[in-house]
Amino acid sequence: MSSKYYGEFGGQYVAETLMNTLAELERAFEDAIRDPKFWEEYHYYLREYVGRETPLYYAKRLSEKYGTKIYLKREDLNHTGAHKINNVIGQILLARRMGKTKVIAETGAGQHGVATATGAALFDMECKVYMGSEDIERQHLNVMRMEMLGAKVVSVQSGSNTLKDATNEAIRTWAKEAEDTFYVIGSAVGPHPYPRMVKEFQKCISIEAKRQFMEKEGRLPDVVMACVGGGSNSIGMFADFIDEPGVELIGVEAAGMGIETGKHASAMALGRPGVLHGMRSYLLQDDDGNVQLAHSISAGLDYPGVGPEHAYLRDSGRAQYVSVTDDEAMEALAELCRLEGIIPAIESAHALAYAFRKAKTMTKEQAIVLCLSGRGDKDAHTIESYFSGKGYMN
Amino acid sequence: MNRIEERLQQVKERGSKAFITYMTAGLPDMAGSAAILKAQAEAGIDVIELGIPFSDPVADGPVIQAASYRAIQKGANLKKIFEMVRQVRSEGCEVPIVFMMYFNTAMYYGLAAFAAKCAEVGVDGLIIPDLPYEEQPQMTKVLDETPGAPILIQLVTPASGDRIPMILENARGFVYCVSSMGVTGQEADFHRNVVSYLEQVKAVSKIPVMMGFGIRTAADVEPMKNTIDGCIVGSHFIRLMEESNYSTDVAKDYVRTFKAQMNGEKG
Numbered sequence: 001m002s003s004k005y006y007g008e009f010g011g012q013y014v015a016e017t018l019m020n021t022l023a024e025l026e027r028a029f030e031d032a033i034r035d036p037k038f039w040e041e042y043h044y045y046l047r048e049y050v051g052r053e054t055p056l057y058y059a060k061r062l063s064e065k066y067g068t069k070i071y072l073k074r075e076d077l078n079h080t081g082a083h084k085i086n087n088v089i090g091q092i093l094l095a096r097r098m099g100k101t102k103v104i105a106e107t108g109a110g111q112h113g114v115a116t117a118t119g120a121a122l123f124d125m126e127c128k129v130y131m132g133s134e135d136i137e138r139q140h141l142n143v144m145r146m147e148m149l150g151a152k153v154v155s156v157q158s159g160s161n162t163l164k165d166a167t168n169e170a171i172r173t174w175a176k177e178a179e180d181t182f183y184v185i186g187s188a189v190g191p192h193p194y195p196r197m198v199k200e201f202q203k204c205i206s207i208e209a210k211r212q213f214m215e216k217e218g219r220l221p222d223v224v225m226a227c228v229g230g231g232s233n234s235i236g237m238f239a240d241f242i243d244e245p246g247v248e249l250i251g252v253e254a255a256g257m258g259i260e261t262g263k264h265a266s267a268m269a270l271g272r273p274g275v276l277h278g279m280r281s282y283l284l285q286d287d288d289g290n291v292q293l294a295h296s297i298s299a300g301l302d303y304p305g306v307g308p309e310h311a312y313l314r315d316s317g318r319a320q321y322v323s324v325t326d327d328e329a330m331e332a333l334a335e336l337c338r339l340e341g342i343i344p345a346i347e348s349a350h351a352l353a354y355a356f357r358k359a360k361t362m363t364k365e366q367a368i369v370l371c372l373s374g375r376g377d378k379d380a381h382t383i384e385s386y387f388s389g390k391g392y393m394n
Numbered sequence: 395m396n397r398i399e400e401r402l403q404q405v406k407e408r409g410s411k412a413f414i415t416y417m418t419a420g421l422p423d424m425a426g427s428a429a430i431l432k433a434q435a436e437a438g439i440d441v442i443e444l445g446i447p448f449s450d451p452v453a454d455g456p457v458i459q460a461a462s463y464r465a466i467q468k469g470a471n472l473k474k475i476f477e478m479v480r481q482v483r484s485e486g487c488e489v490p491i492v493f494m495m496y497f498n499t500a501m502y503y504g505l506a507a508f509a510a511k512c513a514e515v516g517v518d519g520l521i522i523p524d525l526p527y528e529e530q531p532q533m534t535k536v537l538d539e540t541p542g543a544p545i546l547i548q549l550v551t552p553a554s555g556d557r558i559p560m561i562l563e564n565a566r567g568f569v570y571c572v573s574s575m576g577v578t579g580q581e582a583d584f585h586r587n588v589v590s591y592l593e594q595v596k597a598v599s600k601i602p603v604m605m606g607f608g609i610r611t612a613a614d615v616e617p618m619k620n621t622i623d624g625c626i627v628g629s630h631f632i633r634l635m636e637e638s639n640y641s642t643d644v645a646k647d648y649v650r651t652f653k654a655q656m657n658g659e660k661g
Contacts, residue, residue: 004528011529012526012528012529013497013524013525013526013529014524014526015452015453015523015524015526015549015551016523016526016527016549016550016551016553016554016557016561016572017551017553017554017572017575017576018553019526019527019528019553019554019557020553020554020555020557021553158456158459158463159449159450159463164450165450168450168451168452171452172452172453172455172576172577173576175453175575175576175577176575176576176577177575177576178553178575272502273501274498274501274502275496275497275498275501275524276450276498277450277452278524283498285498285502288466288471288472288473288499288502289448289472289498289499289501289502289503290448290449290450290466290499291449291450291498
């Protein structure tokens, strides 16, 4: 039996209606991960369908400019354009094993929604994706993709009309329909066993990266970093390095317009522990204990909480969490486009921005491995309007 | 003895069924909310559930979500609701009061301070839908250490199955029997096996069994009347209040009619 907590974080703060559902899920998950056939199938789809393994690319021009080795783990090259599909394949295979015929998911930027719709099409399951009406507006391309893949996109109009509210609605629907419906959570959040499950299915990122780095450099990297919204790509990127004390782990949250403005999404910068979406973790809250709205130019980081294992890694000192603003992230994004010919997702650009800052404290021989969690196609409109507003892109 | 236990004991001795309503606190405003509470007490309500508005009410359907949102917009919060309870108690109102709230609200206030404040102002019970049995020790520990602290009311649902005996073992006050899967306010769309499920709960429960979720009129609970000890109306009552512009007369009339009909008297 695994513990439901990471230190004081995690747990199962859900309605009684869902407790037996979670117990059933936990049993099925524990059973699956002990079954070599399950892993065989998971890796088959990762290889043949998702296109793994993804390269660990040495970004030569960036490295030269910033004076330290920068390696990019190219999760942007996965089918559907981000790391999200790794976890979806795992969870949908588990859903099928449990005899469920329908899946539901929440989505913010739409990447997890697209990945779930993709997996549902692949495995012939009915799929409903909950998305805040605000996000439907700003991520129209992904809405179209989900619909083309046969999913029903449900517009959520409550609270802030974003990811947090879409998650609430997905939880409500799940409580009603759990008998035949599997809830595919995309981030390292939610009640136990979700955070553990998401980590298990995103771990492939760090397992590959560690081996690839070893092959190239014959040692472990000095710094491993990733952006953190709920924390799925970062927990996957950290997973296989957590027990390597020589490797510095850095999670980069979104500081939005600046922590001091209150318009940010850094749950761990000022947040205090709270309970939301079935877990106890750091949470942005107002003076009455209501959940505060997160702000970030990146829809995928626009979440007021953070996965419980990250909260634990922060408090235990194993990982360090920092934040960068919208402006810093957008500058880093432009830099990667021009120096390396890669258009990253705005989420991933947050990690890049901090890598540039961090590089200044490092030597030429040292190395950073950074998770480039997704590609920027989905953000084309946001990027265009940001730079045209600023007037420094042609 | 706790006010809830005392009142439900009296109801039982009379051979009647208990009636409980839920109202989001702070609507139409704090004063209006207190007036509705007192009007219901006058009309003979057995227990009042006061909903503490929260930004993310995941266990609630659209009616209570919207009410919760409006109440927050109007400035309702836990501190003001404590003051409201203190005020109505000081006016001699002794109706049992239960807070229906999400765990984060209590946690943010500080669990020990929260329990002490409840005891001080006269809150008799707590319903915390996102604090299932396994997560309760942190709360019950504090309640046990606080003299006069409220009772933590236990919820069971049609999906609880073999969890029911464990949940009810040390339960006090009443059992909140959720009648359907999902969230509040699904208009009499009870679970298909609702009667046998209620009988299962009744068989192991040492305390009164109250049915809630989706109930509008006494007729809705007629089929299971012999099994349950009473029922709870939430979303429908909120809608009535909204439609009548929070009329205390409508509140009184609804409580009197429901109670009379449920107990086989002339409405």
